[in-house]
Amino acid sequence: MVSCEPIARLVEAFNKLPGIGPKSAQRLAYYLLRRPDEEAKALADALISLKEKISLCSVCFNITTIDCDPCHICQDKERDHSRICVVERPSDILPLERTGKYKGVYHVLHGVVKPAQGIGPEDLKTKELLSRLKNNSVTEVILATNPNLEGETTAMYLRRIILPLGIHITRLARGLPFGADLEYADDMTLGQALESRQEF
Amino acid sequence: MSTARNYQTQAVIIKQIKFSEVDKILIIYTPEFGKLKAIAKGAYRPKSKLGGNVEPLTHSLMMLARGRNFDIVTQSQTIDGFTTLKNDLWHTSCGLYIVDLIDSFTVENDKNPPLFNLLIDALHHLCQTDDSETILRYFELHFLHHLGYQPQLHQCVACNSPLIPVVNFFSFSQGGVLCPNCSNKEAAPYPLSVDALKILRLWQNSDYATARRVKIKPKLSSQLRQVMQNYINHLLQREVKSMIWLQKLRESAEAEIHR
Numbered sequence: 001m002v003s004c005e006p007i008a009r010l011v012e013a014f015n016k017l018p019g020i021g022p023k024s025a026q027r028l029a030y031y032l033l034r035r036p037d038e039e040a041k042a043l044a045d046a047l048i049s050l051k052e053k054i055s056l057c058s059v060c061f062n063i064t065t066i067d068c069d070p071c072h073i074c075q076d077k078e079r080d081h082s083r084i085c086v087v088e089r090p091s092d093i094l095p096l097e098r099t100g101k102y103k104g105v106y107h108v109l110h111g112v113v114k115p116a117q118g119i120g121p122e123d124l125k126t127k128e129l130l131s132r133l134k135n136n137s138v139t140e141v142i143l144a145t146n147p148n149l150e151g152e153t154t155a156m157y158l159r160r161i162i163l164p165l166g167i168h169i170t171r172l173a174r175g176l177p178f179g180a181d182l183e184y185a186d187d188m189t190l191g192q193a194l195e196s197r198q199e200f
Numbered sequence: 201m202s203t204a205r206n207y208q209t210q211a212v213i214i215k216q217i218k219f220s221e222v223d224k225i226l227i228i229y230t231p232e233f234g235k236l237k238a239i240a241k242g243a244y245r246p247k248s249k250l251g252g253n254v255e256p257l258t259h260s261l262m263m264l265a266r267g268r269n270f271d272i273v274t275q276s277q278t279i280d281g282f283t284t285l286k287n288d289l290w291h292t293s294c295g296l297y298i299v300d301l302i303d304s305f306t307v308e309n310d311k312n313p314p315l316f317n318l319l320i321d322a323l324h325h326l327c328q329t330d331d332s333e334t335i336l337r338y339f340e341l342h343f344l345h346h347l348g349y350q351p352q353l354h355q356c357v358a359c360n361s362p363l364i365p366v367v368n369f370f371s372f373s374q375g376g377v378l379c380p381n382c383s384n385k386e387a388a389p390y391p392l393s394v395d396a397l398k399i400l401r402l403w404q405n406s407d408y409a410t411a412r413r414v415k416i417k418p419k420l421s422s423q424l425r426q427v428m429q430n431y432i433n434h435l436l437q438r439e440v441k442s443m444i445w446l447q448k449l450r451e452s453a454e455a456e457i458h459r
Contacts, residue, residue: 019220115293115445116215116300149256149286153296156289160452177246186252187281 061108085142112150214299231316239270284327300442315346352376372434
């Protein structure tokens, strides 16, 4: 079907989004066409401000607005600035904040070490982390990269470069998730759950 | 290849690619079918039954169902998670290099059971000993043998004359050793000392238990590494990225020793 140019452009743009195929892209475009003008304008405005008003925090590299740098977490005097939790992506901060149990600050690496793809520590915010650790009175670094092979490789590398600074390094505990089934747990998870068992 | 709707196979997970929010595509190496791509649905969910059983560098017993684009992993049970290897940065990186080589050199559905056994053995050895450089060189040599790229180490690849115990030269383009006379015609021959040639021959013709008995000095080890890795890069016509990562780790470890 030949559609007019503005629709074709929008379909093409939607099609580039993850999980959106050509059919879904077309459906979304025609849906927006039917909606009131204000709704479409609000979406367009939200998209533009996403790129124009968002930047990375100059301290922790979390996502922040350009008029709020450092981000609200780094500016918060109530938080414990001697404790840094290192995460892979900005989206990892949200679940940690939701727990309400962590009152320290963060550092976002923006990726993990992937040797087979040629992604090394120099492609991540590791240099920035090191200079942050050297300049400030940090007492603990919590390595909260994902508990998979790439996350572990990154954590082990970070441990190696942070160790000479004499800072206490911790790693998020690994074990069985709530609601899991022992029968299906893999050896590594179950082994670590056993090793880190606690008094009950 | 079997045409049954469901089939069971041993597999080593050599790579994973995030496919959607919760699904991952696995590149696995199996004894019966060689390299395969399969989808592990829901593997990123915290309570997934596949979860840690489908992480790279894991030897698993898998049940797969035939799918239209990818076969689907329906069950996976870990045979060996190589946990000792995964608890150390250097050994993990060696393991990643080994599976990267397998991924780079093999094509899908080309079975090679001896190569599968070599892969399993190499990962086991990495868990058991600290002599990872010998394990890697031994793996590289036998890996090339199983793929048909075994270097000729006994006679000159150009004139077929037996090699004499002097400094000979390795030709990456001809896949073997050149005698000093023939090396003049080669564009960039790589000098190979008498000891290096002896070690390569021993490793090529022996099992791992014999190969590991030889104690190699760092200078010779570095020479052996360079000749094997240049040959691999030449065959692949590109650099193996995980090899570069290993080199960076080696250099930073050496820098720490000299500090």
